[in-house]
Amino acid sequence: MSETLRVAVIGAGRMGADHIQRLSKRIHGADVAAVVDVDLGRAQAAIEGVPGAVALADAEEALNNGDVNAVLIATPGFLHEDILLKALGKDIPILCEKPLTPDAESAWKIVEAEVALGHKRIQVGFMRRFDAEYATLGSIIRNQELGELLMLHHQHRNPGTPPGFTNEMLINDSVVHEFDAIRFFTGEEITSVQVRLGKATRNAPTGQHDPQHVLIETESGVLADVEIYVNAKFGYEVATQASFEDGIVSIGGDRGAYIRSNGHWGGNVTAGFEERFGAAYDVEIQSWVDAALKGEIGGPSAWDGYATAACCEAGVEAQKNGEKVAVKLNAKPGLYE
Numbered sequence: 418m419s420e421t422l423r424v425a426v427i428g429a430g431r432m433g434a435d436h437i438q439r440l441s442k443r444i445h446g447a448d449v450a451a452v453v454d455v456d457l458g459r460a461q462a463a464i465e466g467v468p469g470a471v472a473l474a475d476a477e478e479a480l481n482n483g484d485v486n487a488v489l490i491a492t493p494g495f496l497h498e499d500i501l502l503k504a505l506g507k508d509i510p511i512l513c514e515k516p517l518t519p520d521a522e523s524a525w526k527i528v529e530a531e532v533a534l535g536h537k538r539i540q541v542g543f544m545r546r547f548d549a550e551y552a553t554l555g556s557i558i559r560n561q562e563l564g565e566l567l568m569l570h571h572q573h574r575n576p577g578t579p580p581g582f583t584n585e586m587l588i589n590d591s592v593v594h595e596f597d598a599i600r601f602f603t604g605e606e607i608t609s610v611q612v613r614l615g616k617a618t619r620n621a622p623t624g625q626h627d628p629q630h631v632l633i634e635t636e637s638g639v640l641a642d643v644e645i646y647v648n649a650k651f652g653y654e655v656a657t658q659a660s661f662e663d664g665i666v667s668i669g670g671d672r673g674a675y676i677r678s679n680g681h682w683g684g685n686v687t688a689g690f691e692e693r694f695g696a697a698y699d700v701e702i703q704s705w706v707d708a709a710l711k712g713e714i715g716g717p718s719a720w721d722g723y724a725t726a727a728c729c730e731a732g733v734e735a736q737k738n739g740e741k742v743a744v745k746l747n748a749k750p751g752l753y754e
């Protein structure tokens with residue numbers, strides 16, 4: 418591998434544009450070589466101030482460009498499968514934003530293609546694993562500093578949703594992060610998912626039932642619950658409280674200065690995921706680049722993408738029937754042990 422990753426960023430929307438800035442300004446060992454978007458104007462706007470990058474409208478053209486030796490996929494999830502298979506065919510490092518693909522069957526196809534390749538090329542963009550507080554809670558759990566972990570309580574609140582955000586996306590696009598976080602914290606697979614729909618806000622667009630209460634169980638019986646509330650208006654919040662045999666740990670929520678001025682006290686509510694997880698994204702992408710330059714991956718794998726897709730599938734079924742739905746997983750290939 419060369420000394421530098423020459424990355425094609427596929428998708429110049431909110432996340433893609435954020436990654437382009439990150440790669441060109443803060444990440445060492447990588448440059449943006451190409452930006453692809455079906456809206457060529459958006460790709461052109463995204464490469465402004467990014468020297469050496471070309472704007473294209475077709476992902477395959479970028480993958481065939483001799484100047485490209487890595488790919489970052491930031492298109493909507495339903496477009497991932499095709500690009501992933503083509504990029505695996507090129508045997509180049511891949512950072513794929515979550516979800517790996519929107520359902521377990523297509524995610525399994527990706528796992529099979531990577532297993533056939535014989536080595537790991539795909540890192541999935543579950544950035545929370547790189548958040549400093551997530552890392553602290555993870556190490557308290559692994560080192561059993563407070564005895565056994567018994568329960569996890571998650572709050573996941575967004576100020577609002579973009580157009581086209583469906584009821585299923587509360588699970589597939591939002592709770593997918595908690596599925597990964599719970600697997601990361603416990604080191605276990607998730608065995609079942611249940612969704613309860615209670616009183617709903619009048620602020621949700623038609624078709625969305627918001628908020629929802631998601632109940633999750635892991636292999637050893639750790640119980641986790643998620644309040645997913647995507648039209649919470651007040652701002653952005655991702656927080657977790659963990660109950661142990663010998664203590665309670667809380668992470669997340671707002672941070673920053675506590676200010677008293679002009680008859681008011683307090684601080685600022687976090688606006689969105691870019692603010693909440695900006696530092697985690699930087700660490701995540703640097704970890705991907707450093708590992709990719711050694712021919713490795715530096716974070717969650719295609720198996721993690723597949724396992725969370727299986728959880729999402731159970732979650733969407735549970736949204737519809739209100740039952741506790743078992744998560745079905747194929748046997749884990751040796752590549753991911």
Ligand code: ISE
Pocket residue numbers: 575590591592594647690
């Ligand atoms: C969005 O796609 C994200 O990944 C955010 O982290 C999450 O909070 C939000 O719910 C998703 O829609």
